[in-house]
Amino acid sequence: MSVAVSCRGVGKVYASRTGDVEALSPVDLEIAAGEFVVLIGPSGCGKTTLLRILGGLQQASAGRMALLPGADGRQSVGFVFQAANLLPWLNVEQNVALPLRLQGRDTAARLARARTLCGQVGLAGFEQRWPRELSGGMQQRAAIARALADDPALLLMDEPFGALDALTRTRMNQELERLWLASGATVVLVTHSITEAVMLADRIVLMSPRPGRVQAIVDVKFPRPRRPALEGSVEFQAIASDLRRLLGEEA
C-alpha cells in the first residue's frame, strides 16, 4: 500500500513572552493512501496544529512532512473547518466551485461539477441560495462539497461536525463515510467525539497535551459501510472504553 502522508519528527514550537511553548512535540506518522485516520485528544494536544501543518496553513518548526501525489499525479488537498467558512457573497454552487475557479476552470464546467456535488451532499435544490439562508448542517454539507470539488487526494477535516446536534452529526458521519468510500481519498479528521472516532476511523491517533504528542494509535477493523447500530455492539463499546481510559489517564 502506498503512503499518502509521511511525517518525520514534525513539531511546532511557538515563541511567546514567557518563553517557547511546545505545541507539538516531534510526531512520526505515516498514513496510507485511502486510509481514514482520526486524530483525537483533549484541547491543547496539538491535533489541530498537526492538521494545519498537513494542510500548509502553518509551518512546522521541526521535522519533515511529505504529501505524496494522488492517483492523478496532483498533490491536492481539501480542507473542511469547524465553521463552514462559506463566502457570504457567493451562492451555494459558487462556493462549492471556488477551488475550481482558483484553478481557472471555465464557468460552465465548474458549475456543472458543483451541482453534481450539491446533489451528492444532499443540497439539491439549494444551489442558488445564499449561505445565510442555510442551516448550520447544510452549510457544513456545502463546505464538504467545496473541499471535494477538486477531487483532492487528501481531505483534512478539523472537527467538521463539532457545532452540529447529535442527530445531525450521526447522519453526517454516515454520509461522510459514503462520500469517502466513493472518492478513494485519504482522510485525516480531528474530533473530540469518541463515538465519531470509532465510527469513522481505520486508525485512531490518540494525542495528549502539554506538550502535544502522540500517545497511542488504535486500529479499528470494522467492515464498511458501518451502520449506526454498530455503536451498540460489544466490540464497538470495547474500543470506545479503551479510548476513554487512555484519554482519562491523561486528564
Place this chain on the structure above:
Amino acid sequence: MNAARILPGVVAVLLFFAGWQAYCAMSGISPLLLPSPVQVLRAFIDILGEAPTWVHLAFTLGETLAGFAIALVFGIALGWVIATFPMLERAIHPFVVASQIVPKVALVPLFVLWFGFGPTSKIVVAAVIAFFPVMTNTLLGLRSVEAGHEDVFGALRANAWQRFRMLQLPSALPAIMAGTEMAMVLATIGAVVGEYLGGSDGLGYFAVATMNAFQTDRLFGIIILLTVMGFLLYAAVAWLRRALLPWHRSVG
C-alpha cells in the same frame, strides 16, 4: 397597508405647509424674509423654465460627480495601500488626522487661489471632503476579512491576486459602499460650498446671487432644486449598493 404606512408622513407634511402658508398670510411677514409656500412653488416653476438654471445645475452636477469619482479612486487606493503596508500607516497617519481636523471649508479660498475660480477648485473641494470616509471604510473593510475565509484561501493555495479579487475586495465591499454613500453626500456639499465662495457658475453661485438680489422666493426654489439633485445622487449610490451586495444583511 402601504397607504396606511405613508399616511402619517403625508398628513404631517401637508399640515406643515398649511401652517407655513397661514403664518405668512396672517403675520404679514415680508416675503423678503419668508415667502409663502405658494410663492416658493411659483418661483421654483419659474426657475425650472429658465435656461441658465440648467447650466448652473450641469456645473454643480459635473463638479460633484468628478470630485466624488476622484475621492472614490484615491480613497480606495490609499485604503488598500495602508491595509497592505502597515508601516506606511504610521507614516501617513499624522497627515490623515491633520487633513480631517482642518476645517476644509477654510481651505476653499486657498483652493480658489491655486486652482482658479473655475470648476477645478470646486472639484478639488468636493474630492477632499469626500475622500476621508471612503479611505477609512476601505481600510476597515480590508482589515475585517474573516480569519476562517483566509484559511479557506490558504488551504486552496490561492495567489495574492486571487486573494485580493475574490476575498479581500468582496469582504471589504459593504464597508466601501457605506463610505461611498457618505462620499456622495459630502461631495455635493463640497461642490456647493466651493461655489458659494468663488466663481460665477453652479447652483451655489446662483443661490448667492439670488440672495444678493433679495429674491428670497427664488432662493427657496434653488434650495429645493439642490435638495432634489442631492437626493437623486444619493438614491443612485444606494441603488448601486443594493445591486452590488444582494447577499448582504443590510439589503432586503
